[in-house]
Amino acid sequence: MRLPALRPLRGLLSASAALPKPLGAWGARGLASALPDKLQESERVTKVAELASEQAVRVTFEDGASAKFHKLWLRDHCRCERCLHPETRQRQLDTASIPLDAPFHRLEVTERGGAVAIAWDDSVRGTSCTASEFDAQWLRDHAYALEGGDAADAATSPYPKSCRQPRLTTKTLWSGEDFSLPSHDFQSCVADIEPLMHDLYSFGLVRVVNTPATMAATEQFASKIGFVLRTIYGTMWTTNPATDAEGYNDTASTNLELLHHTDGTYIRDPPGLQIFNCVAQAGDGGESRYVDAFHVVETLRRESPEAFRVLSQTPLPYFTVDRDAHLATMAPLIGVDFAGNVTQFRHNDYDRAPLTHLSFEEVGAFYQ
Known part of the structure; x- marks a missing residue:
């Protein structure tokens, strides 16, 4: 067996x-x-600011942690029904058509800090959307540049919490x-x-x-x-x-x-x-x-x-x-x-073929 x-x-x-x-x-x-999927806990945003020199946005959370997001990334990850199909949850917009500076004319925190709202200058191919709203918990779960606060969780899993199974x-x-x-x-x-x-x-x-x-x-x-x-x-x-x-x-x-x-x-x-x-x-x-x-x-x-x-x-x-x-x-x-x-x-000496693709030094290292 x-x-x-x-x-x-x-x-x-x-x-x-x-x-x-x-x-x-x-x-x-x-x-x-x-x-x-498992249910997520609630998160709040206290401040949001544009970082013009980095073509990015900084989001500060209630516990003091902050995360930087590229504007391109935010435009590419809009969660509205015109950018994300409501049934398949698959993306609809064409990433290559997003302007490199991803221009917007409004950036704000919604009432009670539950989300970050952005009004984009133009739509892009694949969607008529010109406004995005990112839930605070979603931003925290998907932060790829998190600093301060309880930031350790971002590095504990290759998958964001909202995509993790229990x-x-x-x-x-x-x-x-x-x-x-x-x-x-x-x-x-x-x-x-x-x-x-x-x-x-x-x-x-x-x-x-x-x-x-x-x-x-x-x-x-x-x-x-x-x-x-x-x-x-x-x-x-x-x-x-x-x-x-x-x-x-x-x-x-x-x-x-x-x-x-x-x-x-x-x-x-x-x-x-x-x-x-x-x-x-x-x-x-x-x-x-x-x-x-x-x-x-x-x-x-x-x-x-x-x-x-x-x-x-x-x-x-x-x-x-x-x-x-x-x-x-x-x-x-x-x-x-x-x-x-x-x-x-992956180990099975019965199935292994001759080691002829390695250098002399690599063969020696393998048998060590």
Whole structure:
């Protein structure tokens, strides 16, 4: 049995001991999920001023924090129904048609400081709008140059608060010595998936008990989380194929022991989550072993920053060749976002191609 990096949820390494006989399981190769937006707290603006030399506007908030916004940015982000479609919430205006100085003739704070109002000199292509009103809370949530006050929040997430889902802000990193595997009941999850999702986002690994031993039940459960991703293996599949047509050309379909790894490393966008329904456990052997890869990576970052840099910046080649498919891609072992937060862990020695694209020095650094 195998479970790959849970991206963006978690990263896990899994390993399987050698099997004396085939182990039957059904699963979903990858899923996506979404949760509703959360409500925002109230904010107030006390002062607004044009910064002519910077082609910008400074907004001062009630707690003393202030934020600078380019006039171009404000014109480009107008929230009215003529600039932002009321149903799709997608932008309507043409950014390239906005004058570089984005001229306006009125700039003011609305009554009680709830918003900043701007009257633009002209409309732009795609919209007839000449007046914008920016909610104070929206400006605070989307501030990209925030100073003073409680300004730290602006740097804690790559997404503004108004776009964030109600999610855990930190992961619970664990090792084998201190980890207690969360367990949930199948029917309870079908009725309400939220408790399981909480544990999944936090720990990256959960067990679901009392699951019916059918492909249909497995897919029903998977669909509670998100859509089932189709890959070269299909959507739902078995690790104990009865025919050659059901099988696939991969070490995982053998009875060999598998050391810790993540799956789908040769796919440009590997599965974010895998689900396994164990319907026929082997009598001896076949143990599944899991490692919190995020814990490993953060330990590496702390104890060996240079090794973390190499493994997060050096692309590695991965591939698979099946009867009717040949997939190959290159990506670093550690995936990070623009703020340096770990978003993905991609490691599978079984799928890695020869290292021939690196320099002599880079190969040495990799093996360090």
